[in-house]
Amino acid sequence: MLQAAAKTLSVATTTSVSRGILLNIRSYCKKTPATLRVSEAVSGAELGANVKVQGWVRSVRAQKSHLFLHVNDGSSLQSLQVVASSELSYPLLTFGSAVEVTGTLKKSPNQKQPVELEAEQIHIVGECNPLEFPFKIKERHSLEYIRQFPHLRCRTNAFSSLLRIRSEATTAVHSYFKENGFLQIHTPVITSNDCEGAGELFKIEPSGRDYEEEEHFFSVPAFLTVSGQLHLELMSGAFSKVYTFGPTFRAENSQSRRHLAEFYMVEAEVSFAQSLEDLTKVMEGMFRSATEHVLAHCAEDVDLFHKHVTPGHREIVEAMLKNRFPTITYSEAINILNRSSENFAFPTDWGCDLQTEHEKYLVKHCGNIPVFVTDYPYDLKPFYARDNQDHPEHTAAAVDLLVPGVGELCGGSLREERLDLLRARLQQAGLEDTYRWYLDLRRFGSVPHGGFGMGFERYLLCILGVDNIKDVIPFPRFSHSCVL
Secondary structure, eight states: OOOHHHHHHHHHHHHHHHHHHHHHHHHHSSSSOEEHHHHHHHHTTTTTSSSEEEEEEEEEEOOOEEEEEEOSSOSSSSSSEEEEEGGGGOTOOOOOEEEEEEEEEEEETTTTTTTEEEEEEEEEEEEOTTTTTTSOOOOOOOOOHHOOOOTTTSSSSSHHHHHHHHHHHHHHHHHHHHHTTTOOOOSSESSSSEEEOOOOOOOOOOSGGGGTSSSSTTTTEEEESSSSSHHHHHHHTHHHHHHEEEEEEEEOOSTTTTTSSSSEEEEEETTTOOTTTTHHHHHHHHHHHHHHHHHHHHHHHHHHHHIIIIHHHHHHHHHHHHHHOOOEHHHHHHHHHHHHHOOOOSOOOOOOOOHEEEHHHHHTTTTSOEEEEEEGGGSSSOOBBBBBOOSSSEEEEEEEEEEETEEEEEEEBBBOOHHHHHHHHHHTTTTTTTHHHHHHHSSSSSOOOEEEEHHHHHHHHEEEEEGGGGSSSOOOOOOOOOOO
């Protein structure tokens, strides 16, 4: 009898343990909701599945039995509609709050959005007081207004679109150079060279008492770079095509719509370049390739600007892509300016530096499409620009690309590879000792070469039609600005 009882207890225990194991297995095998970005959800990914979406509330509409939210996580201009029972409505569920929503992704009966998320759970991750939040629901704020809130403006549709466009344009530039055989070089931010020769430099000095007696931390004066060009030239002695894409700095005391103290530059150097055409092909190719890529991959974001911020600019961009870029010489440009009926604020004599007003007029004169201007007066260009040795007009083999709405976008030149001419110009400028290493580049296996630089923010101004450079960079640095 005891044996029978023991046997019964053993079977019961085994059954209980088995049930426990089975329950654990079922719990372990239960499918965890897939976390989707909003861009993935609105495209219909995981339709019919249990999913999780994380983001910020762009709108809230409560009805008697249902709650409607629009949630965005920055991956798309389009927000995801969330439909929930009114039981999931909370006082802290407001415009601007951060949420995590779990539910089933379904086709939407509303034709304005392809899918919607039927919520089972809404978790408020971060609260937001809509009365104190500077951006208001259902209001379209101007770029000037949102510029007052550099720490919050990424929450707006316009600026989030700009940042997606900027990111995609960066990818497009890198893709163009990679596909065309260029090697990327990381040029230094701290340098002793003043490549542009304008003296608009930020000097680097260590802080703290330990360095008060030191003359120079790097043994020589050091500055934030104004250009990576000279370092690219160094690399072009071993690689036929090189480029760099990084921050550059100018200590200009300006708060204009065109100037920044910190901005990004795309710079390239081509070895064995025989003419300016070798450079203009790269400039035009990069511009077209990057713009076509942005229009294809950021269509909604670009449309936001072209429809609501800069109406009519889309036609200008399409004209730039349809037409080849014409080329005129500096002398032809001066003749065009002198024949015009415009009252320019700056003189247009031969030998003058072209101002923005001159550049914009030349672009319009040429059909409001990008135009190359070549062969500038020799004295206007830096020491490294190649001497054309033409008389009586002494010019350099330099080129600028002028574009609608902006003026100068790219600037470049063939480099002076002839050692005697380069040394003579450096001696004349009193820079031979400073750039002795640069002369060495011409002594050991030098080849004809040239390069150019493009202001990345100016490129964004050009394709979007925005008129203030501070609206196309995440954190604008300019004189007398508040640095975050």
